[in-house]
Amino acid sequence: MCGFFVGLLKTRLALAPRAGVMIQQRANYIYCKPAKEKVGAVESAFVLTVLSLATLGPSGWILAHLDHYKTRNK
Numbered sequence: 001m002c003g004f005f006v007g008l009l010k011t012r013l014a015l016a017p018r019a020g021v022m023i024q025q026r027a028n029y030i031y032c033k034p035a036k037e038k039v040g041a042v043e044s045a046f047v048l049t050v051l052s053l054a055t056l057g058p059s060g061w062i063l064a065h066l067d068h069y070k071t072r073n074k
Contacts, residue, residue: 062069
């Protein structure tokens with residue numbers, strides 16, 4: 001397995017830009033088209049609020065109840 005990574009490293013170094021020649025990588029398999037409907041500001045704000053609560057809610061709950069966790073019987 002280590003030989004595989006060494007081979008990848010050598011290939012990467014062989015393809016490294018030399019003397020100002022840049023190799024541009026493209027993902028030709030990605031295809032997208034414009035959205036069918038525009039996303040409004042209210043929808044964006046709602047989604048950001050839900051994601052924020054889902055991310056920060058559990059940690060906020062733990063921090064709010066930290067004293068309870070410290071004094072819990074063992």
